[in-house]
Amino acid sequence: MKKKPEFMNFAVDHMTLLLHPKLYTVAYALFRIVFGTTPEDLLYEKRRPAKGADPETSMTFATRIGQWKSTEKSELSTIIAVVQPSEPKDEPSHVRQMLDSHNQAAHWQHIALRTPDLLAFHKHAAERSVQFVTPILKDEHENLIQVFSGEWYFPGIRSSGLFFEFLQRDPSDDAVAEVQKANKQTWFRDETFMGLYFEKEREYQSGKVVPFLPEKLFGMITNFIGTKQVWDLTESDLGKIEQMMLDFPKT
Ligand SMILES: [Fe+2]
Numbered sequence: 001m002k003k004k005p006e007f008m009n010f011a012v013d014h015m016t017l018l019l020h021p022k023l024y025t026v027a028y029a030l031f032r033i034v035f036g037t038t039p040e041d042l043l044y045e046k047r048r049p050a051k052g053a054d055p056e057t058s059m060t061f062a063t064r065i066g067q068w069k070s071t072e073k074s075e076l077s078t079i080i081a082v083v084q085p086s087e088p089k090d091e092p093s094h095v096r097q098m099l100d101s102h103n104q105a106a107h108w109q110h111i112a113l114r115t116p117d118l119l120a121f122h123k124h125a126a127e128r129s130v131q132f133v134t135p136i137l138k139d140e141h142e143n144l145i146q147v148f149s150g151e152w153y154f155p156g157i158r159s160s161g162l163f164f165e166f167l168q169r170d171p172s173d174d175a176v177a178e179v180q181k182a183n184k185q186t187w188f189r190d191e192t193f194m195g196l197y198f199e200k201e202r203e204y205q206s207g208k209v210v211p212f213l214p215e216k217l218f219g220m221i222t223n224f225i226g227t228k229q230v231w232d233l234t235e236s237d238l239g240k241i242e243q244m245m246l247d248f249p250k251t
Pocket residue numbers: 081110112165
């Protein structure tokens with residue numbers, strides 16, 4: 001087989017995400033708390049100056065969510081997966097709905113982030129009330145485990161159709177055993193794709209799409225943030241938001 005030229009060997013560099021202002025500052029808090037970013041990971045944060053009655057506003061920020069040293073052992077690949085609405089016109093299709101409801105021909109649906117310990121990340125996120133739409137799934141063919149989050153949107157607006165996949169390649173036998181014990185069955189490649197597919201279909205048909213954070217918790221965080229900008233959120237503020245997330249199941 002012809003070898004692919006090195007200049008076309010792509011790795012993930014960054015992904016750009018457009019966010020509604022109501023989600024923007026909450027997202028910053030989520031990156032800090034759920035994704036574990038530090039102030040040093042904030043690569044830039046640009047502001048639009050105050051003008052008349054409009055206050056200074058954060059325009060854009062970029063945050064590093066991971067750093068990798070390439071070793072011979074770790075093989076990193078970059079993949080684009082594509083899905084089209086394949087259902088007949090008279091049948092419901094969450095894929096068609098995601099595109100049509102946003103008047104879009106293309107839309108980034110999920111971003112897969114690799115972690116070296118999915119069970120630990122899943123526990124960390126679930127303890128902070130992050131919602132997942134599937135259990136952790138095991139892919140029999142590809143030796144990876146994966147889980148899918150709820151969508152990034154907020155109460156009172158239509159769902160965004162954007163969510164995260166978290167995955168671990170080459171999980172240990174113990175990790176796999178734990179996943180299989182929890183699921184009480186083995187998930188095969190087609191079933192993991194279909195598992196997510198049918199879950200999304202079920203959500204879109206029921207009109208209740210699971211959000212990344214429970215609606216009430218989102219409201220509590222939004223109230224706490226108020227009119228604060230990204231740069232106004234102190235470490236103590238983030239600690240309070242994280243505590244709200246940890247305590248939420250009890251409220
Ligand atoms: Fe995926």
